[in-house]
Amino acid sequence: MASVKPSIRQLNACxxxxxxxxxxxxxxxxxxSASAAARExxxxxxxxxxxxxQSATKPAAAITDEKPAKETPEYMQKWGELDxxxxxxxxxxxxxxxxxxxxxxxxxxxxAILHRSSANKAEEIAFEExxxxxxxxxxxxxxxxxxxKLNDIQTQSLRIKNLMDQxxxxxxxxxxxxxxxxSMRDYLNELxxxxxxxxxxxxxxxxxxxxxxxxxxxxxLADQKWRKYKRLVLEQRISQFNIVPDLLASIxxxxxxxxxxxxxxxxxxxYVDSATSEQMPRLTVQTFVPGEKLVTVVVVDADVPVPExxxxxxxxxxxxxxxxxxxxxxxIPLIRIGHDDRKTEDPAAxxxxxxxxxxxxxxxxxxxxxxxxxxxxKDAKALNIAEVEKTKRLNHNLKGFVDKYKLKPIGASLxxxxxxxxxxxxxxxxxxxxxxxxxxxxxKIEPLPHKRRTERMR
Amino acid sequence: MNVGQQxxxxxxxxxxxxxxxxxxxxxxxxxxxxxxAVQPEDQSSQHIPPVAQASPQASYSVNAGVVVxxxxxxxxxxxxxxxxFFLYQRRLNERTALPFTRxxxxxxxxxxxxxxxxxxxxxxxxxRDIGRYKGYGDEAWNxxxxxxxxxxxxxxQVERLIADAEQTGLEDSAExxxxxxxxxAGKKVEHELIERPMSRITEADEKNDVKSxxxxxxxxxxxLVKNKEGQWVxxxxxxxxxxxxAAAGRIINDAGGVNMNTWVVGNxxxxxxxxxxxxxxxxxxxLNELGLKTFFMKARIMAGQANLNDNKFGLxxxxxxxxxxIQKEVRKKYWLQVKNMLAER
Numbered sequence: 001m002a003s004v005k006p007s008i009r010q011l012n013a014c015x016x017x018x019x020x021x022x023x024x025x026x027x028x029x030x031x032x033s034a035s036a037a038a039r040e041x042x043x044x045x046x047x048x049x050x051x052x053x054q055s056a057t058k059p060a061a062a063i064t065d066e067k068p069a070k071e072t073p074e075y076m077q078k079w080g081e082l083d084x085x086x087x088x089x090x091x092x093x094x095x096x097x098x099x100x101x102x103x104x105x106x107x108x109x110x111x112a113i114l115h116r117s118s119a120n121k122a123e124e125i126a127f128e129e130x131x132x133x134x135x136x137x138x139x140x141x142x143x144x145x146x147x148x149k150l151n152d153i154q155t156q157s158l159r160i161k162n163l164m165d166q167x168x169x170x171x172x173x174x175x176x177x178x179x180x181x182x183s184m185r186d187y188l189n190e191l192x193x194x195x196x197x198x199x200x201x202x203x204x205x206x207x208x209x210x211x212x213x214x215x216x217x218x219x220x221l222a223d224q225k226w227r228k229y230k231r232l233v234l235e236q237r238i239s240q241f242n243i244v245p246d247l248l249a250s251i252x253x254x255x256x257x258x259x260x261x262x263x264x265x266x267x268x269x270x271y272v273d274s275a276t277s278e279q280m281p282r283l284t285v286q287t288f289v290p291g292e293k294l295v296t297v298v299v300v301d302a303d304v305p306v307p308e309x310x311x312x313x314x315x316x317x318x319x320x321x322x323x324x325x326x327x328x329x330x331x332i333p334l335i336r337i338g339h340d341d342r343k344t345e346d347p348a349a350x351x352x353x354x355x356x357x358x359x360x361x362x363x364x365x366x367x368x369x370x371x372x373x374x375x376x377x378k379d380a381k382a383l384n385i386a387e388v389e390k391t392k393r394l395n396h397n398l399k400g401f402v403d404k405y406k407l408k409p410i411g412a413s414l415x416x417x418x419x420x421x422x423x424x425x426x427x428x429x430x431x432x433x434x435x436x437x438x439x440x441x442x443x444k445i446e447p448l449p450h451k452r453r454t455e456r457m458r
Numbered sequence: 459m460n461v462g463q464q465x466x467x468x469x470x471x472x473x474x475x476x477x478x479x480x481x482x483x484x485x486x487x488x489x490x491x492x493x494x495a496v497q498p499e500d501q502s503s504q505h506i507p508p509v510a511q512a513s514p515q516a517s518y519s520v521n522a523g524v525v526v527x528x529x530x531x532x533x534x535x536x537x538x539x540x541x542x543f544f545l546y547q548r549r550l551n552e553r554t555a556l557p558f559t560r561x562x563x564x565x566x567x568x569x570x571x572x573x574x575x576x577x578x579x580x581x582x583x584x585x586r587d588i589g590r591y592k593g594y595g596d597e598a599w600n601x602x603x604x605x606x607x608x609x610x611x612x613x614x615q616v617e618r619l620i621a622d623a624e625q626t627g628l629e630d631s632a633e634x635x636x637x638x639x640x641x642x643a644g645k646k647v648e649h650e651l652i653e654r655p656m657s658r659i660t661e662a663d664e665k666n667d668v669k670s671x672x673x674x675x676x677x678x679x680x681x682l683v684k685n686k687e688g689q690w691v692x693x694x695x696x697x698x699x700x701x702x703x704a705a706a707g708r709i710i711n712d713a714g715g716v717n718m719n720t721w722v723v724g725n726x727x728x729x730x731x732x733x734x735x736x737x738x739x740x741x742x743x744x745l746n747e748l749g750l751k752t753f754f755m756k757a758r759i760m761a762g763q764a765n766l767n768d769n770k771f772g773l774x775x776x777x778x779x780x781x782x783x784i785q786k787e788v789r790k791k792y793w794l795q796v797k798n799m800l801a802e803r
Contacts, residue, residue: 090596108599133603133610134546137539 032305032312032365032440072099088112128201142198149195156188193220213327214290223288226256234412237268243371243414246302247314247398255411257374258284271367272415275422278358278429280318283332285325285374285411292326294377296388296407297334300398301359303368305440316396317370319354321383353388358430359417364440367418373398375407516738517745521752522705523694525728526681526720528759528778530803532658534676536612542603545588545610549601553593558584576627586622587615616655623652668777671763677780678801681764682787683713684775690787692796694752695771702727706755713771714764720757727753729799731792754799 082096084104088111093104104111110130117125125131128139163171163181171177196202196217205211211218234253238244244251259266260283261276287293299318306313323332334356341350361368377383383405391401402409424436447453536544564571578584582592589609591601608614662670671679682690693713697705706722734749741747764776777787781800785793 109602112600131605133605133607134539134542135602136605137542141537141539 032307032310086111086115086118088115127204139200142200145198146195149191153188153191153195156184156191160184160188189216192216197221213286213330216290219288219290219327222256222286226286226288230256234268237414238412241269241369241414243302243369243412247300247371248373248402248409249399251373251409251412253409253411254288255374256284256286256288257372257411257413258286259372259413259415260284266413266415268413268415270415272359272417273422274358274360274417274420274426277370277415277417278426280334280338280356281372282334283372283374283413284330285332286330287325287327287410290327292324292329292380293410294321294380294382295323295325295332295410296321296375296377296383296405297323297332298373298375298398298401299356299370300373300396301368301370303366304394305362305365307440313394314396314398316354316391316393316398317357317359318352319388319391320352321377321385321388322351348385350385353385354391354393357393358426360423360427360430360432360435361418362435362438362440363419363423365419367416369414369416371412371414373409374411375402375405376410378406378408515745516748518732519741519747519750520697521694521750522697522702522709523692523731523752523754524706524709524722524757525692525754525799526710526714526718526757526759527801528671528679530678531675534803535658541610541612545603546601548585548588549591549593552583552585552588552591553598553601557594573626576631577622577625580627587618589618620652620654624649668779668783669763671759671778673778674780677803679778679780680784680800681714681759682777682779682784683764683766683771683773686772686774688774689789689792690777690784691792692752692754693771693773694754697753701725702753702755706757710757713766713769713773714776715767715769717765718762719760720762721760723756723758728756729754729796731795754796756799 076095076099079092079095079099082092082100084096084100084102085106087093087096087104088108093108096102096104109132110127113125113130117123130136160181163177163184166177168174168177171180193216197220202211202217202221206218206221211221213219213222231253234257238251238253259268259281261272261279261281264276266272266281281299283297285295297318297320298316301315301317302312304313304315305311318334320334320337323337325332334352337351338355341352344350359368359370388405401407427433427436560571560574564574581590583590589603589607592598593601603609658675660672660675661667662673667673673679681693683693684690693709695705695709695712700708703722703725707720710718710720710722731752731754732749733751735747739747766773766776779787781797781802784800785797788796
């Protein structure tokens, strides 16, 4: 039964002002006392596959693998030089993998051509010039199509230029002119993508991860790839864990946010060991629209128990502002930003407003969801750090924060934390020694009289 | 009569002008008796007096035209990418499909089997027209043709098929050479003659005979005639008291003679041409003519040839032309109006 129907919602009070007793999407109110292991049903899939079972043969294989690296057996030395760029025999490929442990590069056709041309002392053949008939005919066809698109681009930019020079009165008012210009620019951008999307070199570069993110085609391909899998997973986690609407009213992720602690990558919703999360995370934020942005990064714990009220509240763990990102500048190394902040004298030039507080959970309490939001600052204007520093940590209201500083959420990620072996140490170092011994326990519920076990029943 | 119908009738008769015309029509159709009661009042209220025509009406004279076409006779030439890709696919198939089941088709140690074995030894693959290529073994992956190879061309493939049918595989063997040396003492085996396919380029193509119907076999040809004014147009004439379809049939006969087996496709025109006069003309019937409109009907020629000897429109010449050739002959204004009804190929 939905606890809040639209009819009884207080319409004269702002929705955001009403601190919700229940979430908007109809899930009942969460009580601290009621939350328990049942919530564990909602598990994220483990991202790292479990280690394969140790078989008896594996150590032996490992030894033989390592041995040739040090001293190659005599029969293997007879195989001679094997170039991964040029092996074109199945046997040689096998030997290359066995002896050198490297995979051959590219297709066997390509390697064969390279091998033959080098044997004939010919010059090296570029990928585009491989002399295969079907390949070359297809390239000719695609080049023709590309030329067509380039001509279209030229015409379209000329049209846009002409329209921009036109008097707004002729083109039906400034508003109509603006609309028309926008749709013409959209079409131009589409043509720019279409001109390159069939190029085999572009495809190869993108798949090899060598794409230049300053070019629209690589940004487009990366966006498509992100939307096909990673964004879907993130959306699922955000809705399953009720990040929306618990922390924000809505979010439409447009930037790919990768979260990691140290060397370990964290998939959205993973449990993170408290010792690991004692250090600041590292973020990689890939945006797909051109231009530099200033962003604010906020980390919020959405599950801080309040035993007095039998409820939960939020706690802000981290705020950093005025961080510049762009499609080619994706990394947000928070640890290095922290170092830089300590060195700067000027308090206004600092970036970290609220320093990192290690996530912690009481023993026996349900897991804590820690959400990380990347919020775009309006018009790339810097925020006043001194003012942001005043944000309170406990009972943090992210919706109010976003409204106050006119931020726009562009990306999010989340992880979870719970009581583990290293938690006492982490809490002690964070100055929470008095909290270490606090343990949440289940309240014993007295059975109803007719369920009570009596002497007679024994 | 049940209650529902009575109610409807009452409503209809009482409503008067408050029910719209179409609703009333619907009611009267369903309930004829109710309509009968209402009808007189209806007529008087809806009567529109005829308006006397003050000035002569402006109009266009209507012509019927006919686009006689000869459809393509052969398939089109393949794009170089298409032919290269088809051969690539055929070689790929040769390499991935199950091996040819020889003994299903040839009994062992028969002459046919021996011939098959000889030919297989020469071309290495069961397919007769994909060149010398081996689909199995270590080198099988290397099945792609290099640039400039002629195996993908259709003419080459046709020749290979003919050669395979004509030859026995013995031609350049040592045995044949020995026979030759003996002075042809061995029995000469007479083979059935293999019929060659007709050329895709005809004599009319070489001479560029625009009056011939055997030109440009891959394209649609359209009949274009030269009228009294010396302009090239599609045959057309004033539309009398007849349908467009009948007029099209008449025009074909009147213009190109009876020696054409044609078929007028459909009753609907495929396009129209509008010509505005500089000054409007008063016709005998008191109409003010602004110009003329020609509606074109589609027709196909199955056999025969056009003959302008005793045509009734004063035509002096005719041509069978493909689409882009028409553009060169007709006026630009005419072309812009007719180009979209002509097939691309």
